[in-house]
Amino acid sequence: MTAVAVENGRRQFDYWLTVYKRTWKGSLVSSFLLPLLYLAAMGIGLGSFVDDNGTGALGGVGYLQFIAPGLLASTALQIAVGESTYPVLGGIKWHKTFFSMVATPLRPADVMYGQLAFIAFRVLTTCTVFLLVIAAFGGLGSAWGLLGLPVALLTGMAASAPVCAVATRLDNDAGFAMIFRFGVIPAFLFSGAFFPVSQLPNWIEWLAYLSPLWHGVELSRDLSLGTAEVLPAAGNLAYLMAWFAVGTWLAVRGLTRRLIS
Amino acid sequence: MATLTARVVPLPIKPGNGRTLVERNFLVYRRSWIVFVSGFFEPVFYLLSIGIGVAQLVGDFTLADGTVIGYAAFVAPAMLASSAMNGAIFDSTYNIFFRMKYAKLYDSMLATPLRPWDVATGEVTWALLRGACYSAMFILVMLALGLVESWWALLALPAAVLIGYAFAGAGMALTTFMRSWQDFEFVSLATMPMFLFSATFYPIETYPGYIRWLVEITPLYQGVALERALTTGHVSWTLLINALYLAVMGTAGMYVASRRLGKLLLK
Numbered sequence: 001m002t003a004v005a006v007e008n009g010r011r012q013f014d015y016w017l018t019v020y021k022r023t024w025k026g027s028l029v030s031s032f033l034l035p036l037l038y039l040a041a042m043g044i045g046l047g048s049f050v051d052d053n054g055t056g057a058l059g060g061v062g063y064l065q066f067i068a069p070g071l072l073a074s075t076a077l078q079i080a081v082g083e084s085t086y087p088v089l090g091g092i093k094w095h096k097t098f099f100s101m102v103a104t105p106l107r108p109a110d111v112m113y114g115q116l117a118f119i120a121f122r123v124l125t126t127c128t129v130f131l132l133v134i135a136a137f138g139g140l141g142s143a144w145g146l147l148g149l150p151v152a153l154l155t156g157m158a159a160s161a162p163v164c165a166v167a168t169r170l171d172n173d174a175g176f177a178m179i180f181r182f183g184v185i186p187a188f189l190f191s192g193a194f195f196p197v198s199q200l201p202n203w204i205e206w207l208a209y210l211s212p213l214w215h216g217v218e219l220s221r222d223l224s225l226g227t228a229e230v231l232p233a234a235g236n237l238a239y240l241m242a243w244f245a246v247g248t249w250l251a252v253r254g255l256t257r258r259l260i261s
Numbered sequence: 262m263a264t265l266t267a268r269v270v271p272l273p274i275k276p277g278n279g280r281t282l283v284e285r286n287f288l289v290y291r292r293s294w295i296v297f298v299s300g301f302f303e304p305v306f307y308l309l310s311i312g313i314g315v316a317q318l319v320g321d322f323t324l325a326d327g328t329v330i331g332y333a334a335f336v337a338p339a340m341l342a343s344s345a346m347n348g349a350i351f352d353s354t355y356n357i358f359f360r361m362k363y364a365k366l367y368d369s370m371l372a373t374p375l376r377p378w379d380v381a382t383g384e385v386t387w388a389l390l391r392g393a394c395y396s397a398m399f400i401l402v403m404l405a406l407g408l409v410e411s412w413w414a415l416l417a418l419p420a421a422v423l424i425g426y427a428f429a430g431a432g433m434a435l436t437t438f439m440r441s442w443q444d445f446e447f448v449s450l451a452t453m454p455m456f457l458f459s460a461t462f463y464p465i466e467t468y469p470g471y472i473r474w475l476v477e478i479t480p481l482y483q484g485v486a487l488e489r490a491l492t493t494g495h496v497s498w499t500l501l502i503n504a505l506y507l508a509v510m511g512t513a514g515m516y517v518a519s520r521r522l523g524k525l526l527l528k
Binding site: 028030038040042045049057058063174181182185186189200 | 293295296302307310313314318322443446447449450457458462463467
């Protein structure tokens with residue numbers, strides 16, 4: 001049974017890969033160029049002013065090294081959420097490919113697993129390139145920073161699965177504008193990627209702790225700077241995995257209801 | 262009768278027919294007002310994140326002329342200019358492309374007495390009205406946070422509308438050349454680097470000579486220079502050049518857009 005499920009999921013992944021082979025050029029700017037430009041503008045340009053002002057608030061770390069692991073996790077989140085919105089609702093509503101998929105031996109769960117596997121692939125490829133550039137710029141504090149890659153993957157998936165779950169329950173794309181404006185952008189700006197969250201007013205600080213992105217940023221930064229400790233790191237990991245697990249369960253349920261009724 | 266005459270006898274362009282299109286958009290957005298309202302939050306989030314968080318890390322800036330300015334007061338006018346650009350670009354590219362290619366909205370409009378020029382002016386007017394709402398709210402937030410330092414800031418709203426005009430015109434002209442959604446990557450290829458490098462986050466003096474020159478000729482830099490001068494009160498005659506640049510850009514864009522719309526749709 002599980003062998004069948006794995007095989008079905010693999011075929012689904014294959015479908016998305018074939019689609020991406022034809023459209024990857026369109027994602028070059030947003031996936032690869034954009035994070036690099038952010039790194040240059042904020043890490044290097046603005047960073048020179050932050051460093052001149054004194055890096056006490058950052059624990060003596062240069063701004064580039066502070067911001068790079070944060071940007072890596074944020075990029076993973078943005079790519080993952082982007083691939084979990086329009087492509088999912090599109091498969092249900094606009095091109096209806098999901099309906100033709102479940103007319104074959106594939107189950108809705110296989111369709112969702114294939115989708116998630118493709119999102120993981122997108123996050124991994126993008127973040128690998130980004131991580132290499134960070135290393136070339138001198139943005140890694142230590143070799144442990146390479147572990148930022150699996151952390152970025154987990155962060156992306158922790159956000160992707162619940163967004164897929166929402167997408168399977170939406171009637172139109174107006175909800176996506178809300179997800180981006182009140183979920184992704186505030187998370188990007190206030191999850192400690194650009195400055196320590198302790199500078200925020202108390203109640204916003206607590207909101208930041210709830211967001212999966214803060215846990216991803218914290219973990220990948222601690223690894224990169226070599227300041228990670230076992231217990232907090234395990235907590236961050238567990239929190240991210242919980243988001244991913246619950247999100248996946250809800251997404252499979254949502255898609256099953258939508259496709260088979 | 263008047264309508265029939267207008268259809269049979271090609272009268273010279275009358276101003277004001279774009280009005281009906283503005284009315285149409287207003288009616289449409291009444292049904293999805295929440296999308297409209299939420300657009301206001303994005304630049305404010307950026308302002309708060311950078312104004313509260315990053316500003317503490319950067320401290321005060323000493324500008325080239327020796328004035329010392331808080332970082333939030335330095336960044337805020339640049340955020341105002343960028344959000345005017347982003348809003349205008351979004352309205353005049355994605356929305357127009359969808360209406361043109363998928364909703365076939367303009368095909369039906371041009372079957373009425375509306376002309377391509379009316380469609381172009383109507384859409385740009387709508388984009389500007391929408392942008393003006395967001396900019397006004399943003400300026401009020403700046404005022405509340407104590408980031409406005411001069412009475413010249415009264416001109417910040419018209420300046421934001423001018424920035425919107427420049428980008429809406431250019432965006433609409435470009436949209437008429439787009440083949441598919443993939444082409445919109447070129448739009449972000451232009452707007453994102455401008456957002457990050459147009460002296461938005463740090464002074465233009467940071468750049469070495471030739472890069473500085475390159476930044477100075479981009480349209481968003483013109484807008485940032487304009488807004489920053491107005492909200493900080495460092496006003497000089499060169500602002501007229503910035504304003505003229507934006508006005509010419511918008512008008513040229515509108516002209517091209519209406520010509521192209523006519524070609525594409527009135528075959």
